[in-house]
Amino acid sequence: MFDVKVTVGYVDLSLGHVFESGHQMSLVTWQIERAKEMARPRARPSGLNSSSAAIGRRRGRHGHSPSRLVLSVSQLKATARTGAEACEDSTEGDDGEDDATIQQALIHRRQLLCGATGTFSYLTSAGFGIAAPVPPPNLSTKYCEAIPDEQSCENCCLPDLLKAPIDFKFEDLPMRIRKPAHILSKDEEYVKKYNQAYVLMKGLDPDDPRSFKAQWHIHCAFCMGAYFEPNNPNDIKLQYHYSWAFAPWHRMYLYFHERILGDLIGDKSFALPVWNWDNQQEGDGGNQMPWMFAPLNFGATPSELSNAIRNPEHFPPQVVRLDPCCYYEDMGIVYDSNLAFMHRAVVSSVSSTNFLGKPYRAGQTEDTNGPGSIEENGHNIIHSWTGSNYLKIHPNNSDMGTFLFTAKDPIFYSHHANVDRLWTVWKSLKIDPSTRRGSRKREDPTDSDFLDTQFAFYNHKKELVNVKISQTLHTDRLCYKYEALDSDQDWINYKFKPSGYEKPSPGEIDKLGPDTVLKKGVSVSVPLSRIEPTPSPGDELEETLVILGVQVPRHSVLHFKVYINLLEAGVCTPLGVENFVGVIAHIPHSGSHGKRHKRKVDFRISIGACVKALGIERNERVSVTFVPGTLSEDVDFDGVAVEWN
Template identity: 35%
Template structure:
């Protein structure tokens, strides 16, 4: 109980109240937090037809005329749908996909299944448009452990709506296979040509001109153009995927993100994959020259689902979640916390009726009756041959004497340190080895940044000369932080944490015998800002260990 209370109690420190809630006393907030701790109530299903306080007018059609909200149960009679890569679709499959989206776009605005209202539903959940009664904070889908399951079911019902419009239960959403760096045509890692044809139901005019085919995706982008060559991009993309999904995400908290419980403000910390590459693909596609200045449409939380490529992108996100579950490691499993499994969300099904889904119902693709076509995943072995994942030459070739001097000359982390225009290098003491199985993790907590601005940094291990020009192909690269501002997050000073796995990289670098680790953070992007942290520690993450 003490640990749980501490996790909620930090929200009080820098609270900024949500809009339209008038005066809320500290006593009432404290009382609410204590009640939430005692009862530990999982998120109840929001009434998306009524709970709406969206600044972006993302509310669903009113009045709601469908059936009363009912519990979702997978239909075992549905055929298994095979989700295929977009770049390998046949002409007939592309024509069926275009027809499905045209039918959906032709639905009236009064129909919650319409393309416009699907985009609004995503905006409502993902851009702080839903408030539970008596809660001062909006529901937060991003930057925590609900990111994967919520988006899976959003895709599920989107797919079922399109199938209903086609009168074809075999219809499956395709996936944009951007993680596949195979250098053979048709290329998987470019924006699919079928989505780039002007006038097609799959086209969107609010896109980055530097994301048009045949340009290769940059999974470490902050939006806009890149001068990197195709060969460099393929290598960096594989290394990013390996670091963010394989070596850097070996436990539930590292991959799914931090816990989020009813009554919390949410947004305590994303999983490694949500930041990058999921978020960077959004920024790569979004138009950096839009009038709003927010990388419309794909790079904007409130507008992303207005672009049909959103659904193919998130289909691949869901596919990679499926791949992650197959990777070796005892801790690669879903959280077992009841506040995760028993949380419920509300969607509109293929009939336009409200339907309630428990997170526990999202964890088995077979029950949901869909599979993914197998595709190359060279990133699983770091773009190298199996067994040679750690054969990449180091960027900092320090011998033991040099490494000991580096450690001795590097100051320990202090809260007064600031990450700004100059990279920040500090050391942190490693914990004593413990008998439990687990992964060694760096945790930076109490992040202080300007919520209305983007913030990005790269982190390196035992690479003191690392900076914003250092390639992520270096084996010393350990992860990326990508914060994209959106409507709700700009209102709150949340307790944020950034966690990244160190154990696998320490072993790969041959540094397991040192008692301290040297960390370098290098900020990059258009909005370099002063960023501070209250605490930096190395801990053993035993989440998922039985």
């Protein structure tokens, strides 16, 4: 993981690399000096490690190097010991520290995995106490590039009104209640009002930041890599997917979008509808595409709610199928699998790392991130299910099925309202099926890099507003909430069933090859070594399967469902068996960050609940079986490992 040997080092915290330097500076001094350094040109530090993905190989557009942090090895060692007692330094008092010392000092930020090496670590929200929150974007045109998509070079740069941003402040507003879209579809007055809001929004000048085109481009810009991170010399792009920034950024995206719609129709109490596709109660219609988005007209007014490219085979009354692999004829199995899917995606994920995603810090590239279950499960499945590849007329499952065009569809905002709602449900859960003790509380990260990360949005007054993640964590402060839904209890309290198959013997697991290709149309099984931390700190750690370095396709969706100790798992193995642990799913990202190569993504799946249900012993090896769904090509990956969060 590391290949450096130094006594004093330059540290890139986002990746855990150390570079040679000849100076020393205290952590406190660095905190103060960092801001000063950002404002003046600086020379590139010497001794740049060629393996660093965070530090570019050429001088960036800003003409200066990253801010410098210099630590003595003793400082690194002391930091490593804080909260990471499992890392013991065998060279204490030796000025000629070896590579292992540096690795131990950095491991708490990077996370050591249990896999082929047989090593392990656990993650807390603390790590190094050094601030590196992601700054808000600069909307000047010099910080933005068009997205080089193969079909069209889309300029997603937002209007720059040349005004200084203001800080977000909570307002005294009517409490807005977001209700299920399938219920509101029956309210003709609401549907007309909602539709009229989009008619007015689409009638605005495209250079108006409130216009529908500008609203669509917000997602395109910050989820496809149009904007450079401010004050970074290495042309690193801002990317709010694949990390703990995903949920709070989309929450505020919807917040300002909703406020703009309400302002256009003169209704401060207007609230977005919620497409609660997790609702499996027959007759409710929540698990169908809401009727308000179906291709209809409302009198002489065109239906802007249906003005999008969608899969016509999935119009209502077709039921959402969250199992990405099998088209079950038995609707009972469809509903049951959907409930099992939701339980694993929301209830089984206890740690914020598994649910919200890996940390995203200033100077960090997207290849070092990892999505949480809130993003990679139902969110991605619904995107690809709604988008159309019907008769292969539209590329990349437009609109909803590709990052570039997804926010062109009004249903996007209703879909994401449910994703946002599930975040509030997750935090309210009192059950813990995944840790040994079974009493861990769900909490948002308390890391200052999370809380102080800032986003920028235009409000209904065309003012550019900077908002911190710390301001996004409570919907009541934002003056909206969700109608309570009884249907949530169906998947929260879901009970998995035995598969009926015997677990594989140690000999059978030993025979499994170390495959590093997830194959189209073929299930792949690999062995997984598990070594629990000893002593275990309070048995509050969540065991996590990490699928490392998956090279996600650029032009097609990726779907796999994953089973533990079920070598017989196939395309139509239901999700309701105890061995099912979750899915990995991804939607096309062609053109993102200007990359012409495949992006690597680490996918995380909580397996603690499955391990407990199956009675798997501590440190017992298991099998992991990947069952392919929609996939146009074989996919390389770097292996599997266990992580303790």
